[in-house]
Amino acid sequence: MELIDLIPNSMSFKVVTTLDVEDEKDIPSDFTGRVRRSMNGVVCYVAWYQQGQLTNPGRLHPAYRRFRSNGQVKYDLYYTNGKLHDPSPNVPAVRGYYANGSVHYEEHYDNGRRTDGSDGSPAVTKWRENGTVRHRLNYAAGQRL
Numbered sequence: 001m002e003l004i005d006l007i008p009n010s011m012s013f014k015v016v017t018t019l020d021v022e023d024e025k026d027i028p029s030d031f032t033g034r035v036r037r038s039m040n041g042v043v044c045y046v047a048w049y050q051q052g053q054l055t056n057p058g059r060l061h062p063a064y065r066r067f068r069s070n071g072q073v074k075y076d077l078y079y080t081n082g083k084l085h086d087p088s089p090n091v092p093a094v095r096g097y098y099a100n101g102s103v104h105y106e107e108h109y110d111n112g113r114r115t116d117g118s119d120g121s122p123a124v125t126k127w128r129e130n131g132t133v134r135h136r137l138n139y140a141a142g143q144r145l
Contacts, residue, residue, distance in 0.1 A: 016034050018033060019033065035049065044067060045065060054077070090119065104126065105126040110141075
């Protein structure tokens with residue numbers, strides 16, 4: 001089902017086409033807008049496309065957000081022109097969450113390649129549920145160091 005939504009955008013509104021789908025094959029290859037995928041009446045994810053490629057709709061709004069069955073965020077993915085890419089030095093391209101909402105892992109990307117963050121943080125950091133660091137991995141241009 002295709003809908004047209006008005007979304008607040010700073011001091012104005014943005015008109016957005018929204019597709020509600022139950023199967024990815026229902027997304028047109030050149031689609032621009034928002035896709036909501038549901039299973040059994042529960043939203044699984046929301047994805048934003050520009051000309052068929054995942055692209056963040058705003059600087060700090062992820063292109064792809066996956067939800068748990070209870071509606072909590074499972075992970076966020078930030079894309080630029082279809083490639084994972086950190087939206088800012090302080091925000092990694094990938095961030096996953098435990099069911100309690102605490103951060104489980106973060107991954108930094110530059111133009112689709114896993115790489116250490118521009119702020120010097122390791123490309124991959126994983127935490128235990130108690131908040132202690134489980135491990136850190138360093139990468140440069142997609143290669144593990």
